[in-house]
Amino acid sequence: MINPFELKRMRDQAMQIKKKLEVIETEIEKNGVKVVITGDQRIKDLHSNGRSDNDIKEAVNEAFKKSQEASAKELAQMEGGLSALLGGK
Numbered sequence: 001m002i003n004p005f006e007l008k009r010m011r012d013q014a015m016q017i018k019k020k021l022e023v024i025e026t027e028i029e030k031n032g033v034k035v036v037i038t039g040d041q042r043i044k045d046l047h048s049n050g051r052s053d054n055d056i057k058e059a060v061n062e063a064f065k066k067s068q069e070a071s072a073k074e075l076a077q078m079e080g081g082l083s084a085l086l087g088g089k
Contacts, residue, residue, distance in 0.1 A: 041068075 024039030036045035
């Protein structure tokens with residue numbers, strides 16, 4: 001069984017990492033399209049031929065979110081889930 005204090009420490013550490021990733025930005029401009037994405041895999045800005053494409057940005061961010069949820073669900077269903085990764089049974 002995982003110690004509740006250890007679990008809290010791990011959660012706090014994960015939140016710190018998330019906050020750091022939110023401020024990292026990568027900007028790519030190619031073929032008239034400019035995309036700014038954060039380290040936590042969110043599209044911050046999207047322009048195509050100088051025009052802002054907020055509808056596309058929101059749809060892609062929603063796709064990222066659904067993909068992450070599906071991945072998390074799959075990992076949770078793996079034998080032992082998080083407990084197995086942490087050395088428990």
